[in-house]
Amino acid sequence: MFSLLLEFPRNAILVGLLGTVLIGAKYAKWSSQRKAGLKSKDDAFSLFEALILTINERVKAWRFLLKGPTLIADAYKKANGAPFLIDVPENRYHFVSTWTHIGEINAVPDTVLSLTAAAKEILQPQYTMHKFDWDISRGRDSVPLNRTLRTYLTNHLPNLIPKLRRHLRVIFDRHIQAGPLKNGMKRTQTYLRSDFSTYDFRLGFRSPKLFPMLVESIAHSNIMSFFGEDLVQDPEFIKAGVGFIENTLIISEVVRVLPRMIAPAVGRFLSRTFNSQTIIFDTLIPIVELRLEERARKKQGHDVPEHHDCIQWIINGTTRPWAAERVVHELIALWFGSVHITSTTACFVLHDLCLHPEYIPLIRKDIERSGWESFDQSKGQEFPLLDSFMKESSRLNPVEAMSTRRIALKPFELSGGHQVPVGEWVCTAPGAMHRDPAYWAKALEFHGFRFVEPTLYKAILSATEFEIPEPGKESAFNEVLDWQLWGTGRNACSGRFYATALAKTMLALLIMNYDMKLADHKRSKHSFTWRSFIYPYASTPILLKPRSVTF
Numbered sequence: 001m002f003s004l005l006l007e008f009p010r011n012a013i014l015v016g017l018l019g020t021v022l023i024g025a026k027y028a029k030w031s032s033q034r035k036a037g038l039k040s041k042d043d044a045f046s047l048f049e050a051l052i053l054t055i056n057e058r059v060k061a062w063r064f065l066l067k068g069p070t071l072i073a074d075a076y077k078k079a080n081g082a083p084f085l086i087d088v089p090e091n092r093y094h095f096v097s098t099w100t101h102i103g104e105i106n107a108v109p110d111t112v113l114s115l116t117a118a119a120k121e122i123l124q125p126q127y128t129m130h131k132f133d134w135d136i137s138r139g140r141d142s143v144p145l146n147r148t149l150r151t152y153l154t155n156h157l158p159n160l161i162p163k164l165r166r167h168l169r170v171i172f173d174r175h176i177q178a179g180p181l182k183n184g185m186k187r188t189q190t191y192l193r194s195d196f197s198t199y200d201f202r203l204g205f206r207s208p209k210l211f212p213m214l215v216e217s218i219a220h221s222n223i224m225s226f227f228g229e230d231l232v233q234d235p236e237f238i239k240a241g242v243g244f245i246e247n248t249l250i251i252s253e254v255v256r257v258l259p260r261m262i263a264p265a266v267g268r269f270l271s272r273t274f275n276s277q278t279i280i281f282d283t284l285i286p287i288v289e290l291r292l293e294e295r296a297r298k299k300q301g302h303d304v305p306e307h308h309d310c311i312q313w314i315i316n317g318t319t320r321p322w323a324a325e326r327v328v329h330e331l332i333a334l335w336f337g338s339v340h341i342t343s344t345t346a347c348f349v350l351h352d353l354c355l356h357p358e359y360i361p362l363i364r365k366d367i368e369r370s371g372w373e374s375f376d377q378s379k380g381q382e383f384p385l386l387d388s389f390m391k392e393s394s395r396l397n398p399v400e401a402m403s404t405r406r407i408a409l410k411p412f413e414l415s416g417g418h419q420v421p422v423g424e425w426v427c428t429a430p431g432a433m434h435r436d437p438a439y440w441a442k443a444l445e446f447h448g449f450r451f452v453e454p455t456l457y458k459a460i461l462s463a464t465e466f467e468i469p470e471p472g473k474e475s476a477f478n479e480v481l482d483w484q485l486w487g488t489g490r491n492a493c494s495g496r497f498y499a500t501a502l503a504k505t506m507l508a509l510l511i512m513n514y515d516m517k518l519a520d521h522k523r524s525k526h527s528f529t530w531r532s533f534i535y536p537y538a539s540t541p542i543l544l545k546p547r548s549v550t551f
C-alpha cells in the first residue's frame with residue numbers, strides 16, 4: 001500500500017535518468033544551433049565555457065529533487081536576509097526570508113501572485129484529479145471551501161472530536177496489536193476494553209508500522225469530517241483514498257519534469273493507469289448529486305435529512321449551485337492537501353516524543369488536568385503543553401522546506417528592487433527561517449515548552465528543569481503570525497484548526513494509552529526528502545506498549 005514511500009529512491013533514480021536524457025537532448029539542440037555561427041577558436045572556447053556553465057546549472061537544478069532542503073538552507077545562510085534564487089528542473093524559485101517581504105507577497109492580489117497557479121504546477125490536476133482544471137486566480141471561487149473549513153468545520157469540532165476519538169482508538173489498537181512483539185511473553189492474551197476494542201497489556205512492546213497507522217487514522221477521520229460517516233464502511237474507497245496520494249505524487253512529478261511536447265500524452269497515460277482518482281470521483285458523484293437534489297427539494301419547502309460535513313457546507317456556501325462535478329473536484333483537491341501533510345507532521349512529533357521522553361510525564365499530567373470534555377469544547381485548543389511540544393517539533397522539523405508558494409502572473413518587485421518575472425515562483429523557506437537565530441533564541445536547541453504561556457509556566461513548570469529560552473514567545477500551534485508552517489495571510493491554511501485538533505487528539509491518545517520508545521535511536525529520523533518535502537519511511541521503528549490505564 002505504501003509502496004511509493006518504500007520505492008521512492010527507485011522513482012528518484014528513474015526521474016534522474018529521465019533528466020540526464022533531457023539535458024543531453026537539450027545540449028544537442030543548443031550545440032547544433034551554435035555550430036553554424038562558430039568562426040574562431042575564441043568562439044569555440046566561449047562555447048565550451050558556456051556549455052560547462054549550463055551543465056553545472058542544470059545539474060544543480062536537478063540536484064534539488066534529491067537535496068532540496070539542504071540546498072535551500074545553504075542558500076538561505078549565504079543570502080543573509082536578502083532574497084535568493086534556486087533553480088529547479090522546470091522553473092526558478094525566488095525565496096524571501098524577512099517578514100517585511102512576506103507581508104509584501106500577501107499584500108498583492110492573486111492576479112499578481114497566485115497560490116492556485118503554483119498548486120496547479122505542483123499537482124497537475126488535469127492528470128491527477130480527474131481532469132480538474134482550476135482557475136489560476138480563483139478570486140471569490142475559493143470562498144465556499146475556505147469558509148467551510150475555517151468556520152463550519154471548526155465550529156463543529158466539539159461534536160466531531162468525540163466521534164473521531166472512538167474510531168482512532170480502534171484503529172490504533174488494531175495496528176499496534178498486529179505489530180510484531182519486541183519483548184515480553186510470547187503468547188497473546190487479549191482484554192476487552194470499555195469501548196469494545198481489545199488490547200493486550202501484559203505483553204511487551206510492539207512495533208507497528210507507524211506511518212501507515214497514522215495515514216489510515218487520518219484518512220478515516222477526514223472521510224467522516226468531509227463526506228459523512230457512511231463512507232468509513234467502504235474499504236475500496238479508503239484504499240483508493242490512500243492510494244490516490246501516492247498516485248498524485250508519481251503522476252505530477254513525471255509530468256513536471258518531462259518536456260512540454262510529450263508531457264500531456266504521458267500524463268493521460270498515467271492518469272488511465274492509476275485509477276484511484278476515478279474510484280474516488282465515481283463514489284462521490286452520486287452522493288453529491290443526492291445532496292444537490294435535497295437542496296433543491298428543501299427550497300420547495302420539503303423536509304430533507306440534515307448533514308454536518310464538508311460536502312454539505314460547500315453546497316450551502318454557494319449562492320448559485322455548483323455542478324456536482326465541480327463540488328467533487330474541490331473535495332478531491334481537499335483530500336490530497338489534508339491527509340498526507342497532517343500524518344507526516346504527527347509522525348515527526350511522535351519521533352520527537354521518543355527522542356525527548358522526559359517531557360512525557362508532564363504532558364500526561366496536563367492532559368489529565370484538562371480532560372477530554374474540556375478539550376472537545378475548546379475545539380482542540382486545550383492541552384497547552386502538548387501544543388507547545390508539537391510546535392517546537394514542527395519548528396525544527398517542518399515537513400515542508402518551502403511555504404507561501406506563489407507564481408507571478410504579472411511582474412512583481414520586492415522592496416529593495418528584487419524582480420520576479422512572470423511564470424517564476426516566489427516563496428519562503430520555513431525550514432531555514434525556523435532555525436535562524438535572528439528569529440529564535442537557542443534556535444537549534446529543542447525546547448518543548450518554548451511556547452508555553454508565562455502564567456502556565458509559573459503554575460506548572462517553574463519547579464522543573466525545563467527551560468523557556470526566551471520570554472514573550474508564547475504562541476499556539478495553529479498561529480500563523482510567527483512562523484511559516486501554515487503559509488501566509490489570506491491564503492494561510494484554512495484547515496489548520498481541524499488539523500491541529502485531529503493531530504492533537506491522535507497524539508494525546510497515544511501518549512495517554514501507550515508507553516513509547518524508539519527501537520533504534522540511530523534510525524530515529526528515518527526520513528528521506530523529495531524536492532522540498534520530507535517524508536518518514538513507512539517502517540520507522542517505534543515501539544508501543546499499552547499502559548494499564550485507559551484515557
Ligand code: HEM
Nearest residue numbers: 338341342345404405485486487488491492493494495499
Ligand atoms: C499539519 C497539517 C497541515 C499543514 C502543515 C498545512 C499547511 C498548509 C500550507 C503551508 C498551505 C499554503 C498556505 C500559503 O501558501 O499561504 C495550506 C493551504 C491550505 N490548506 Fe493546509 N495544512 C495542513 C492540513 C490541512 C488540512 C487537514 C486541511 C483541510 C481540512 C487543509 C486545507 C488547506 C486548504 C483548503 C488550503 C488552501 C487555502 C487557500 O487556498 O487559501 N490543510 N496548508
